[in-house]
Structures are given as structure tokens and as C-alpha cells.
Amino acid sequence: MFQISKTKLCFPLSTFTKRYSSFKATQSVIDKAANDGELRVFIVSGEVSGDNIGSRLMSSLKKLSPLPLRFHGVGGSLMCKQGLTSLFPMEDLAVMGMWELLPHLYKFRVKLKETIDAAVKFKPHVVVTVDSKGFSFRLLKELRARYNRQQLENCPVHFHYVAPSFWAWKGGESRLGGLSEFVDHLFCILPNEERVCREHGVEATFVGHPVLEDASEFNLMRTCKPQELKLEGLSFSEHSIPSVFMKQDSTVISVLPGSRLQEVERMLPIFCKAMKLLKDPFPKLVTLIHVASNSQVDHYIGKSLSEWPVPAILVPSGSTQLKYDAFGVSQAALCTSGTVAVELQLARLPSLVAYRAHFLTELLIRYKAKIPYISLPNILLDSPIIPEALFQACNPSNLASIVKRLLLDEKMRERQVVGAEKLIQLLHPSESRMGNSIHCTGLESHRYTPSMLAASTILSYVKR
Structure with a gap:
């Protein structure tokens, strides 16, 4: 049912864990995964652009991770080529617009429950949702609520790739603060989004726009x-x-x-x-x-x-x-x-x-x-x-x-x-803004891509 990617270690595990050993209070994602001998990533995308972003993130994780990776979730053909077995066709989630969504609400609730059940069973170290904020945020919110309600151990770290377009809507920024309850870290693809998210209590990283890939x-x-x-x-x-x-x-x-x-x-x-x-x-x-x-x-x-x-x-x-x-x-x-x-x-x-x-x-x-x-x-x-x-x-x-x-x-x-x-x-982060991430992962600046920066952030992330 689940697939394990066949990857080569880009550097010894001891080197990677030592690099982040300065975090004494808790462990990074890769440290926790090391205890299980693999990194389990539950990843969900509901549309074509997200499938492209998700597949490149999966590829970058395989390049950087010192551990074998196991993927599960929902995605399209590109993500499946990277080792994902999708729970159901990604097209089932591809609906846009408030009124257009109404006829599909029951189906969405069924798919949402199916996805949450699969995530809990998979026991991921990391959950990544890509864009499609309507489904993604409901998934992350209800998944965290289930872990808390059932007092399940080892609650996964939640990442969301592509920040919501709060800047486009009246009152959009005021709603950002609520995301911190179920999103641990946002990957922003536009300039200034990171700053505004952090000002409203949401951890974020500007990785650059996906078209830069x-x-x-x-x-x-x-x-x-x-x-x-x-x-x-x-x-x-x-x-x-x-x-x-x-x-x-x-x-x-x-x-x-x-x-x-x-x-x-x-x-x-x-x-x-x-x-x-x-x-x-x-x-x-x-x-x-x-x-x-x-x-x-x-x-x-x-x-x-x-x-x-x-x-x-x-x-x-x-x-x-x-x-x-x-x-x-x-x-x-x-x-x-x-x-x-x-x-x-x-x-x-x-x-x-x-x-x-x-x-x-x-x-x-x-x-x-x-x-x-x-x-x-x-x-x-x-x-x-x-x-x-x-x-x-x-x-x-x-x-x-x-x-x-x-x-x-x-x-x-x-x-x-x-x-x-x-x-x-405008879409490309300056090297000075990427400095810490590049230094921590050993990425050469000329090999930088948004997905590589996002992957390195996931692997080194320490939940506060």
C-alpha cells in the first residue's frame, strides 16, 4: 500500500544530526525520524499546480534526506512518479469558488474523513498540504484535533506550501493568526508574505515562486x-x-x-x-x-x-x-x-x-x-x-x-x-535572505530552488 523511495544518502546521518544538535530542548524532524529508521511524509495536493509543487518537493526531500522516505496521501501523476500512492484521484478535490463548491460538499466531507483516517494510520512524522487551502486547512485542523482528542502520541509537524492570498481580501491579514493553531510552518512563494505571516504569529519561510524551478x-x-x-x-x-x-x-x-x-x-x-x-x-x-x-x-x-x-x-x-x-x-x-x-x-x-x-x-x-x-x-x-x-x-x-x-x-x-x-x-529570494537555510543544509547557492529550500526547512525543523 505504501511505497518506500529508494534513495542514496547525500551525507551520513551522523553528520546531519550533529549539524542540528544545538537544539537541546527538542528534536528536529529528521532526528525524530531517525528513531524509526525512515521519514514518513503524508502529502496532499488537490490541483494540477499543487501536483507540480508537491512532486518537486518530494524529489528534493529524497535528494537531501539521510533517511529512506515513505510517502502517502493525495496527489496527481507527477507526485505518483515520485513514489506516492494516491488515496483517490486528485481531481476529486479540484473545485473552486464558494457557490460552485456547494453541490460537492458531501463528497468533500467523505474525502476529508478518508484522508484523516489514512493519515492517522500512516503515523507520519510530517504532514504537508499544498495550496487548495479550503480542503488543506480543514484537513490540518481536524487532523490536529483528532490527535489531541484521542491523545495520540507523536503528533506530526504540519507544513502548508503556498500561503493563502490574505493580501487580496479585505480583512485577510486579521485571519492569519488562527492558522498557528493547526499550521506549524508556512512556505510562502511571494515577497513580503513571510514578514506579514510572522507579524501575525505564524512561522513562515519565503522560498520563492515555483516557476523558478x-x-x-x-x-x-x-x-x-x-x-x-x-x-x-x-x-x-x-x-x-x-x-x-x-x-x-x-x-x-x-x-x-x-x-x-x-x-x-x-x-x-x-x-x-x-x-x-x-x-x-x-x-x-x-x-x-x-x-x-x-x-x-x-x-x-x-x-x-x-x-x-x-x-x-x-x-x-x-x-x-x-x-x-x-x-x-x-x-x-x-x-x-x-x-x-x-x-x-x-x-x-x-x-x-x-x-x-x-x-x-x-x-x-x-x-x-x-x-x-x-x-x-x-x-x-x-x-x-x-x-x-x-x-x-x-x-x-x-x-x-x-x-x-x-x-x-x-x-x-x-x-x-x-x-x-x-x-x-521579485519572485526570487535574495541570497542574503536564504543565507541561514543554505548554510544549515550545505546547499550551494547556484543550486538553490524553492523546493530544495522547502525540503531543507522540513528536515531541520524543530517544533517549538
Whole structure:
């Protein structure tokens, strides 16, 4: 049922434990795990972006841990490749929005109890939840309550990866303090989150944004434009797309409708109508439709192709290289709001962010939001670098008009490329801020990644 990863010790256990022997009052995570001869990690992710973060964290833990690792929990295909046997399909948790969640509440309660039961039986040293704060925080809160209520021994340390976006909502910061009751440590992916969390009594570490792992792996930190990437002979354009679509006079647009079924069902028909409006002004238009690692989404998009008005190629999930190669041969992108907006900036691909939801969810967002933007690049830069089409403005006519401008207006395109340079610097912790963590784990600064810093924090963590 459970899988033990086959890993090599990166350095002797005695070296690791000695490094943290200065903590006299209690033991670090790895010290406690040493008593059992293995480190047991219960990890949960409920969506595609979290599956990516979770898989990289698992990989980094295996690289750094001096002990064998055992994983259990809930995750997607990427986490399963790292040794996780998922309790149930990750897609069962992939629901967003308050009103959209209501029909699924009973199923969520069943899955929550199943997950808590499995965690208690597994007896983990560490519990890690990734994003999906609705399910994650209920899990951590009820799991801790069960340990306390049943007076179970060896309560695990609770980590949550991706701090809640308290900065986006009215009164958000005031609710942070309650997290300390069931979250021992937060991994923050944005600048200033760590400081605010600590000010409200929540231990936190700024590890950097997960897309920095893409930059590290594919050397995307350099300044380059999509047109320049096209000339580099990327495998995607050479081997994966029929040459008829890659003619020099083709207009190629990456389309990213989302990772959850409900948002894809809402957004893809709108995107389809927008492409129909673009067909006449761009007669050689080609679309690359990126399909999330979600079987339900895959099936839905496959069925929708029969009504798609222009030539289209599905870009499958699972390969970061393939995704960025697709960005590299595109002239623009149309995406649903999410992590992908940052990925597109990393690729320096001019893009349009769109978003629609249930009308009651939209009303709630308008009432509670305290920032004027929805996409992370615009929020961090405090400027509408990326055009956004939200709520009623997210209609086929408006989307087509903005995409047309993106394709033809060089100043508009250049503005996004310049903004991307500033954004990437903001998302990366300075070496001085990483100093203690790097020193404790022996990580070389040039090998730093967010997941490595998070993994080193977990292994050396001492619960106060």
C-alpha cells in the first residue's frame, strides 16, 4: 500500500544530526525520524499546480534526506512518479469558488474523513498540504484535533506550501493568526508574505515562486523574446507539430483554458467563439491548446475539438519542456487566470488573462477583493502589464479584440517583456535572505530552488 523511495544518502546521518544538535530542548524532524529508521511524509495536493509543487518537493526531500522516505496521501501523476500512492484521484478535490463548491460538499466531507483516517494510520512524522487551502486547512485542523482528542502520541509537524492570498481580501491579514493553531510552518512563494505571516504569529519561510524551478531547469532566466526562441530549433517545433502548422506566416496562439473541469467548461466555449472572430483577420491562425493533467479536462477538450473553428493541436501535460517549447513557437497566449500567467511571463510570451465564475462568486469577489487585479504579475508590479478580461468583460468580442492588439501592437508586446524581467527578480529570494537555510543544509547557492529550500526547512525543523 505504501511505497518506500529508494534513495542514496547525500551525507551520513551522523553528520546531519550533529549539524542540528544545538537544539537541546527538542528534536528536529529528521532526528525524530531517525528513531524509526525512515521519514514518513503524508502529502496532499488537490490541483494540477499543487501536483507540480508537491512532486518537486518530494524529489528534493529524497535528494537531501539521510533517511529512506515513505510517502502517502493525495496527489496527481507527477507526485505518483515520485513514489506516492494516491488515496483517490486528485481531481476529486479540484473545485473552486464558494457557490460552485456547494453541490460537492458531501463528497468533500467523505474525502476529508478518508484522508484523516489514512493519515492517522500512516503515523507520519510530517504532514504537508499544498495550496487548495479550503480542503488543506480543514484537513490540518481536524487532523490536529483528532490527535489531541484521542491523545495520540507523536503528533506530526504540519507544513502548508503556498500561503493563502490574505493580501487580496479585505480583512485577510486579521485571519492569519488562527492558522498557528493547526499550521506549524508556512512556505510562502511571494515577497513580503513571510514578514506579514510572522507579524501575525505564524512561522513562515519565503522560498520563492515555483516557476523558478522551470527557470532553473530550462535556463529561462535569460532575456529573450518568443521570436528568438523560435529560432533555437526546439524539439517541439521540429518533432511534435506537423510542419504545415509551423510555416513562417502562421499566426500561432497558445490557449490555456484552465486545470479544473468546471473552469474549463466555463472558459473554453468563450475562447472558442473568440477564435472564430479572429479567423478572418488572421486566416492562417493556429492554436495550441494546453491540456491540464486531469482526465476529465482531457476528455472534455477532446470532445470540444469538433467545434473548434481553426486548426488546433493539443499540448499534453506532464512535460515542462514541451509546455515551454509550445510557448516558444507562439506569438501570443489566451489563458484562464492562474499560475500559468506567471509561466507565460517567464517565457516572455505576451498574453491575455481571462476569468469568469458563477455570478454569485463574482459578486463576492467584487465585494471582498481589495486589489484591482487578478493576475499575479499585475498584482506584484502594481500595474496592468498583462491585459485582463474579467467577469462580464470576458466575452468573445472583447477577447478577440485584445488578442488582435497583442498580435499587432509591438509596444504592447514589448511592455510585457520588460515587465517580465522585473517580475522574475521579485519572485526570487535574495541570497542574503536564504543565507541561514543554505548554510544549515550545505546547499550551494547556484543550486538553490524553492523546493530544495522547502525540503531543507522540513528536515531541520524543530517544533517549538
